[in-house]
Amino acid sequence: MLNTVYQLKRPRQFEVVFKKLELDGGHLLVRPTHLSICNADQRYYQGIRPDEVLRAKLPMALIHEGVGRVIYDPTGTFSAGTLVVMIPNLPVQQDPFIAENYLGSSGFCASGADGFLQEYVQALPSRVAVLPQEINLSVAAFTELVSVGYHALQRLFATAHGRMEEVAIWGDGNLGYITALLLHYLRPQARISVVGVHEEKLSYFTFVDEVLPASSLEEDFAFDHALECVGGSAAQSAISQIIAHIRPEGTIGLLGVSEEPVPVPTRMVLEKGLRIIGSSRSGREDFIGLIELYRKYPQILSYLENIVGEEFIVRDIKDIRSAFEADIHKLMGKTVLVWDE
Numbered sequence: 001m002l003n004t005v006y007q008l009k010r011p012r013q014f015e016v017v018f019k020k021l022e023l024d025g026g027h028l029l030v031r032p033t034h035l036s037i038c039n040a041d042q043r044y045y046q047g048i049r050p051d052e053v054l055r056a057k058l059p060m061a062l063i064h065e066g067v068g069r070v071i072y073d074p075t076g077t078f079s080a081g082t083l084v085v086m087i088p089n090l091p092v093q094q095d096p097f098i099a100e101n102y103l104g105s106s107g108f109c110a111s112g113a114d115g116f117l118q119e120y121v122q123a124l125p126s127r128v129a130v131l132p133q134e135i136n137l138s139v140a141a142f143t144e145l146v147s148v149g150y151h152a153l154q155r156l157f158a159t160a161h162g163r164m165e166e167v168a169i170w171g172d173g174n175l176g177y178i179t180a181l182l183l184h185y186l187r188p189q190a191r192i193s194v195v196g197v198h199e200e201k202l203s204y205f206t207f208v209d210e211v212l213p214a215s216s217l218e219e220d221f222a223f224d225h226a227l228e229c230v231g232g233s234a235a236q237s238a239i240s241q242i243i244a245h246i247r248p249e250g251t252i253g254l255l256g257v258s259e260e261p262v263p264v265p266t267r268m269v270l271e272k273g274l275r276i277i278g279s280s281r282s283g284r285e286d287f288i289g290l291i292e293l294y295r296k297y298p299q300i301l302s303y304l305e306n307i308v309g310e311e312f313i314v315r316d317i318k319d320i321r322s323a324f325e326a327d328i329h330k331l332m333g334k335t336v337l338v339w340d341e
Helices: 039-045 051-057 143-159 174-186 232-245 266-272 284-296 299-307 317-328
Strands: 002-010 013-020 028-036 065-072 083-086 121-123 128-130 166-170 191-196 210-213 225-228 251-254 275-278 308-314 334-339
Touching: 013 317, 028 083, 039 317, 065 143, 083 143, 128 284, 143 174, 143 225, 143 251, 143 275, 143 284, 166 174, 166 232, 174 191, 174 284, 174 299, 225 232, 232 251, 232 266, 284 299, 299 308, 308 317, 317 334
Parallel strands: 166 191, 166 225, 191 210, 225 251, 251 275, 308 334
Antiparallel strands: 002 013, 028 065, 028 121, 028 334, 065 083, 083 128
8 A cells, every 4th residue: 555655855845755555464554643743853854953964864754753543453452443652763672781762773763764744654563552542632642752751750760869859850841841740740759849941931830849040049959869851052051050059979860952062060970979861762661651650640641731832733745844834933832733634
């Protein structure tokens, strides 16, 4: 059968490509219904990745955050119509010590392989996870991003020492909001502080203990562990502030993505005996754990509705481009593409 794939040919230019799908006994087909635009998609769309990266990866279908319904499953794992989140990691091997999202051999949708911006997605049963049927589909669309925050917290819990009375999060954007929200439910006894630069964004963090402006932190502000969810050119300032204020032997989780190298004051890292751990993407176990958290605390989904931004009904390339252009100018929130079926 032929599949319609919407590929980014070059920055700001999409094209329709028809690719043949070979149906077999091991792969199911998912019809995407709701997709969410990520900052990584925007870096390709706007052409702000290095030229050599763009040349190597384009043309390519974008988007690695999305949900859909199973329309065909020869394995009998899922019934037709089952609502699933698509897992973008494409592992080809297993390692007893290295997770699937860190193996160099793993592929990733919308980064070297076509993403979910296509009529049908062909996947192994292990590359989808069943969602609660009553879930808000626009929230479900960015489950992958939420799983990134979940994954980072699991790594923090596994690495940090046992005192987690006070945790600080730098970043008032989507990832900071998500990570703070999950931490609130996973460690309800911890006092959570969020440090940011936008007063309007910080007003959404109603579930944390305090929000603080990055420009005027008190000298005695201190905490046991921290998470950096800033990235970009502002990451240096955020990381430096964290290292200055964190208590000795604390753990710092880095989540923000920066295209350029970020200087780190290593003298203070050594003096305080700090642990710094990086987290990138997530794996199947994180999706399963997160969905269980959704079921246990449905309030999380209600809070996540606050960061659903504009929703675009998508029928063709023109609609896709309009959604990407609007997403560039948003202050906060996730832009969601809703396929017109």
